Amino acid sequence: MTQEADKEKILREFMTLPGIGISKAKALYDAGFMSLDALGKAGVQDITKCKGFNEKLAKEIVAHITPAGQPAAPQSNEEKYVQAALSLYKDGKWGQALQEVEGALKENPKSDRAVLVKGDIYFERERYDRAEEAYRRLVEIVPESDMALLKLGDALAKQGRKFESEECYKKALALNPRNDEATERLESERLKTYVRGLDERMDGGIPARYVVLVAGRAGSMKSSLVFNILYNLSRHERKKAVYITLEQSRKSLLRHMVRLGFDPTSTKEMVISDLDDLVIIDMAKLRKETGLGSASGVDWASSLLTQVKNYKESFGCDVLAIDSMSALYSLMEFKNPRAELFFFFERLRDLGITVFLVTEMLSPEKDIYGQYGVEEFLADGIIHLKTEKYGNKANLFLGVVKMRETKHERDYFPLIVDKDGFEIVAD
Amino acid sequence: MNVDEKIVAYMKPLFGDMAERTVGVQKEKLGLTKGELSYDEYKRVVTSIVALCRGMAGDAIARKIEDGLNGIISESRGS
Incomplete structure (x- = not known):
C-alpha cells in the first residue's frame, strides 16, 4: 500500500468521528495523529492545538473514542445521519445508506462527509456520472483537498474523460506533491x-x-x-x-x-x-x-x-x-x-x-x-x-x-x- | 531590462536561443542598426518579426507575439 493509500485509510477512520470532515481529519493527520487509538490517548489539550478544533469538539472526540465513565456527547441530527450512513455503507446496504446521506445533507448541505459517502457509494455501484456529481460538490466544499480531486479524477477516468481526469490529478499534485496515487495515475497514462x-x-x-x-x-x-x-x-x-x-x-x-x-x-x-x-x-x-x-x-x-x-x-x-x-x-x-x-x-x-x-x-x-x-x-x-x-x-x-x-x-x-x-x- | 532585452525575452518561447539573433537580423534588414530606436522604428521591427512568426507558426502564435511585443514597445514609450 502506498503512503497516500495509508493516509486515505487514516483520514477515513478519523472521518467516522462526530463532526470531523476532510479538512479536520487532515488537520489531525498533519498534527501527527495516525490512528483513533493515538487520538484517544491524546488529551483534549493536544487535540485543541490542531487547526479548527475547539475544546468542545476535542472533548466529544475523546468521549467518542473512550466513552467509558464519560457522558456521551449529544449528537447533532447531521451527525446521527452520517454515522448511520457510514454504518450501513460498511454493511453494504447502499440504498439505505444513501437515504441517510440525504438526511444528513438536508440538515447540512455542506456536509463533506455525507457527500464523500454519497460519491463512494455511486462509484462502487459503477454509477460514475452520479459519483462525479457528488465528488464535484466535494471539491466545491473542500477545495483544498487533494483526495477530493483524486476521487473526481477517478470518476471522470471511468467515464473515459481522460483529459479532465488528468487535470484533476495534476491539481491534486499541485495541492500535495507527495500524493503518490495522483502521480501513479498520471504515470500510467498512455x-x-x-x-x-x-x-x-x-x-x-x-x-x-x-x-x-x-x-x-x-x-x-x-x-x-x-x-x-x-x-x-x-x-x-x-x-x-x-x-x-x-x-x-x-x-x-x-x-x-x-x-x-x-x-x-x-x-x-x-x-x-x-x-x-x-x-x-x-x-x-x-x-x-x-x-x-x-x-x-x-x-x-x-x-x-x-x-x-x-x-x-x-x-x-x-x-x-x-x-x-x-x-x-x-x-x-x-x-x-x-x-x-x-x-x-x-x-x-x-x-x-x-x-x-x-x-x-x-x-x-x-x-x-x-x-x-x-x-x-x-x-x-x-x-x-x-x-x-x-x-x-x-x-x-x-x-x-x-x-x-x-x-x-x-x-x-x-x-x-x-x-x-x-x-x-x-x- | 531595456526594450531590446524585453523583446528577446518575450520571443524565447518560439525562438529559443535564436531570439536575439532574430531581432538583430530584422533590424539589419530594415537598416535600423545604429543608435536607439524610436517607437515607430520599433513598430517596424515588430511588424517584421510578426510576419516571420506567421510564416513559422501560423496566425494564432503570431497574434500572441504581436500583442506582447506591441505591449512592450508601448510601455517603453510611456515610461
Whole structure:
C-alpha cells in the first residue's frame, strides 16, 4: 500500500468521528495523529492545538473514542445521519445508506462527509456520472483537498474523460506533491496512436512522456504517421501538440496533410487556450531567416530544447514531434555523438512530455534506427515503418520494435492509409 | 531590462536561443542598426518579426507575439 493509500485509510477512520470532515481529519493527520487509538490517548489539550478544533469538539472526540465513565456527547441530527450512513455503507446496504446521506445533507448541505459517502457509494455501484456529481460538490466544499480531486479524477477516468481526469490529478499534485496515487495515475497514462488496430496490440498506446523514434527509409510516411498522432490527440483529447519541422516548410507540410485528408483547422474547434491545440513550427524558416547553419557555432540541439521548454512554460505542450533527426544532425557538430546524444535524450525526457523523433534510416540493407546507432538504446520506444516491393507496388508495413513497459506484438503489419486515417491489417 | 532585452525575452518561447539573433537580423534588414530606436522604428521591427512568426507558426502564435511585443514597445514609450 502506498503512503497516500495509508493516509486515505487514516483520514477515513478519523472521518467516522462526530463532526470531523476532510479538512479536520487532515488537520489531525498533519498534527501527527495516525490512528483513533493515538487520538484517544491524546488529551483534549493536544487535540485543541490542531487547526479548527475547539475544546468542545476535542472533548466529544475523546468521549467518542473512550466513552467509558464519560457522558456521551449529544449528537447533532447531521451527525446521527452520517454515522448511520457510514454504518450501513460498511454493511453494504447502499440504498439505505444513501437515504441517510440525504438526511444528513438536508440538515447540512455542506456536509463533506455525507457527500464523500454519497460519491463512494455511486462509484462502487459503477454509477460514475452520479459519483462525479457528488465528488464535484466535494471539491466545491473542500477545495483544498487533494483526495477530493483524486476521487473526481477517478470518476471522470471511468467515464473515459481522460483529459479532465488528468487535470484533476495534476491539481491534486499541485495541492500535495507527495500524493503518490495522483502521480501513479498520471504515470500510467498512455497516448493513443490513432492507428486502428495498433493501440489494442500495445497495451492501449504509448506510455506518456516517452521518447519514441519513428524510423523508416525515405517515403515510408513517417512524418504523416506522426502528424496523424498529434492531430488526433489534439483534436480528440485536447492535448497541446507541437510539431517542429526542420526541413520541410510549414506550408508544404500543411498542403501535404490536407491532401491526406487532415483538416488542420478542425483542431481549433477544441482550443483550450487562446492558441490552437496543434501548432506547427517551421524551424527551417528560422534557419533561413537568421542565416545560421551548421558552421555557425550555434548549438541547435540545445537551442531547440530551450525553445520547447520555454514554449511549454508559456503556452503548454503535452506532445512534441521533431521532424527530422537527420535534419537536426546536419546542423550539429558532434565531438562525441554517444555522450552528446545521451544528454540530448535525457533533456528531452526531462521536459516531461511525450516526444516523437522522426528518424531517417540511411542504410539500404541494415535495420539501424538512427544515424549514430545509439538512438535505439536511448529511446523508450521504436516504431518502424518499412516499404516492401511486390511487383510494381511498394507496400507499407508497421512494426513496433521496442516499447518499454509495454506488452506488444513484434510482427510487422500491413499499413493502410486512406481518407479514414491509418490502419494496420491484422488477423 | 531595456526594450531590446524585453523583446528577446518575450520571443524565447518560439525562438529559443535564436531570439536575439532574430531581432538583430530584422533590424539589419530594415537598416535600423545604429543608435536607439524610436517607437515607430520599433513598430517596424515588430511588424517584421510578426510576419516571420506567421510564416513559422501560423496566425494564432503570431497574434500572441504581436500583442506582447506591441505591449512592450508601448510601455517603453510611456515610461
